[in-house]
Structure formats: structure tokens, C-alpha cells
Amino acid sequence: MRISASLSLAVLALATFTASAQTPAKAPTKTPAPPQVAQTPPMGWNSWNYFADKVDDKGVRAAADQLVSTGMKDAGYIYVNIDDTWEGERDANGVLHTNAKFPDMKALADYVHSKGLKIGIYSGPGNKTCGGYAASLGHEEQDAQLYASWGIDYLKYDLCSFIGDVLEKQAPNDPAEQMRIMQAAYVKMSNALKATGRPIVFSFCQYGWDAVWEWAPGIGGNLWRTTGDITPHWDRIYAIVSQQEGLEAYAGPGHWNDPDMLEVGNGRLSLAENRSHFSWWAILAAPLLAGNDLTKMKPEIHDILTNRDVIAIDQDKLGKQGSRVYSDGEVEVWTRHLAGGALAVGIFDVGDSRYSTHPFHLNLAKLGLHGPQTGKNLWTGKPITLTNNQPLTLDSHDVLLVRIDAPK
Ligand code: GLA
DSSP, X not given: OHHHHHHHHHHHHHHHHHHHHHSOOOOOOOOOOOOOOOSSOOEEEESHHHHGGGOOHHHHHHHHHHHHHTTHHHHTOOEEEOOSSOEEEEOTTOOEEXXXXXXOHHHHHHHHHHTTOEEEEEEOSSSBOTTSOBOOTXXXXXXXXXXXXXXXXXXXXXXXXXXXXXXHHHSTTOHHHHHHHHHHHHHHHHHHHHHTTXXXXXXXXXXXXXXXXXXXXXXXXXXXXXXXXXXXXXXXXHHHXXXXXXXXXXXXXXXXXXXXXXOTTSTTOOHHHHHHHHHHHHHTTOOEEEOSOGGGOOHHHHHHHTOHHHHHHHTOTTOOOOEEEEEETTEEEEEXXXXXXXXXXXXXXXSSSTTTTOSEXXXXXXXXXXXXXEEEETTTTEEEEEOTTOEEOOOTTOEEEEEESSOO
């Protein structure tokens, strides 16, 4: 199949070449460029991390209102994403209906759009979603058309029951075949979304299986989860961050590694931990999908989520994901290369006790820097100079995040 397909492509290319060599060139017909989504990591809000199955129409409207009134929209948070538990039953024609929590999805989408925001939704390739609601198996085209008719702009597609429903039934004990079937399921929905003609961000959620970063971009994935679920705990956040090593090569405009949605403002994370979490996501060029209750956001959490300097690191046009350069005891130094030759440096105290590796002496040469570097401390907003061997003290789980515009 493959050989004959590429042979016929070669024949076609030759025929085209011969034809164009013999006949005068026609005026180029104008075809509109395909709409480009996720040129920078998607930003917005998602219902799951705080509301889980309590999400409803009213809560989504409130989140949209808050994105506008808190200035988060102006800071770049555009997508209002409904996660699992919106789904009802399919009718005799296979058309999926919403459940009682979402009386009119089209009206909700119109409301979100009227605020200058975009709206996202959730499904999966299996029979059921992770929460046990109806998913898209056998109804992919129908569901994609339904989303488009509502005006949906973003789809998170979660593997979940596909594992038991399909993979383990169709290919028991054959992991390689299971991975092929899983990829085909994502291709199917990708094509179904494309066929709607509507630009829809496609978010893969299959927890990083089968090195998804290697194949997702080629089949229309705009972002893909790299790990299991996040929780609002330092240990979980740090474990996820540590699993991103080596993935930086796979991210770029239109296609991003997704270490999961933000927990900033959730649980009992300290302010230092919230700052570190947000700083890491910016260095990792991660999607910034706030996961807190925006109606009850404390000012200090608002200030973290709307820190424009840190958001600018995340949204940097170069789209180059950063990485951990070195660690010394319990202090880690991360960098991200930015457009125009700038550099973000994040120094994280990952130790549980403030004095574990303190004072920490910064080694600029390890970052490829020579001599004093002037920059901006992005969490105080003040100028800072980093020098070689500089002793730095950081609170436990806190971060020093610096932008150096002209590194030497
Ligand atoms: C999985 C996903 C979560 C969330 C839930 C919803 O656990 O990883 O992000 O979408 O399903 O049921």
C-alpha cells in the first residue's frame, strides 16, 4: 500500500512538473490559508480542577464573566473550557444531548462568544468518558459536527474507557497493536474536526502513552497531556515537572506539551508554591488553563495568574520550551530561550527546608553566561543583577524568576 501510494505520488508530481514545463503558468488561484490555532500555548480556564462534576451552565457563564471583569481576558485567558459531565444521552438518531446541567449549549456558546471569549468542550474516543458519561465511539463525525454547530472552539479528547472498551478487547496482550488502534482513534476525531471547517484546538488527553509527543503533532494534535492527572499538591506538581525532561524538542507553535491544567489557587498550595507552579508552566511553554474558582479568587492569586511578565515568558513567540539546566542539592536552575535572544532563568528551591542547600551559589557559566547579567525579577518587578557565584537564599518551594533581555 505504502509503496504504491508513494509511487503514484511520484508519478503525479512528475506529471505536474511536465505539464507546468509545457504550458504557460496560470494565474494562481487564491485559496485561503488554513486557520492556525494554538500558535502560542492556549490560555483560558477549565472547570475540572475545582468544580469537577459540579460544573453547570451558570458556573461556566460566571467563569466567563470573571475572566472579563478580573482582567484575565486582557492578560490572554481566552478559552472557557467545559470538562467532563456535561453529556446527556444519545437519541434514536445517535445525536448526543446535553444533560440537565446544560439546558442549551448553543446559547451558552453564544454567551461566551459575546464576551469576546472562546469555548471548549470535552469527550473521548471510548463509549464513556472518565466520569462515565457518553463519549464519541462510533459517533465521531456526528459529534464533531454537533460541536461545530454549537460554535465550539476547543476539544479535549480523553482516552479513558477506550482502554477497556476497545484496546483490551480488540488487541489483548498486544501493546503495539493497542497503540496503533489508539493513534487511529485520535486520527479519526482529528479528521472529523477538520471536516467541520471550523478552527478547533484539538487537545489529546491520554496521559503521555506511547510517547504521544512523537506522533500527536503529525495527526493534528495542538497539545497533548504528558502525564497522569495533576492535583493541588507540591509533590504532584514537582513529580509532573520532573517528567518533562527531554520533551522540550517536541513543542513549538501549534503543538505543545501539556503538563496538565493549573492548580494555582487550589487546595493548600502556599503562595511560594503557586508562584513556582506558574513559573514552571511558563518555562515549559505549557497551556495556561486556570483551574480555580474565579468567583472567589484571592487578590494574591489573581496577581500570580495575571503577572504579564511571566505570561510573556509562556507566550513567547519563539515557542521554544525551556528545560532544567542543572541542579545543586535541592536547588534547580531552569532556562528558556526567548525571541530576540532574551533568556528566562528560573531558580527553584525544591527542598522542604529553607536552609537545605543555602545559600545557593549561582554558576553562570553553566548557563552559558559570562559576567554580571542585568535583568528583571519577574515576581517583584524590580531590576536585578545576577553575578557568578552569587549567594542566593530562597524560601522552601519558592522561585527566583529573572528575564534577561540581553544575555552575555
Ligand atoms: C481524566 C482527565 C482529567 C479530567 C477527568 C474528567 O482524569 O485526565 O483532566 O478531564 O478525566 O473525568
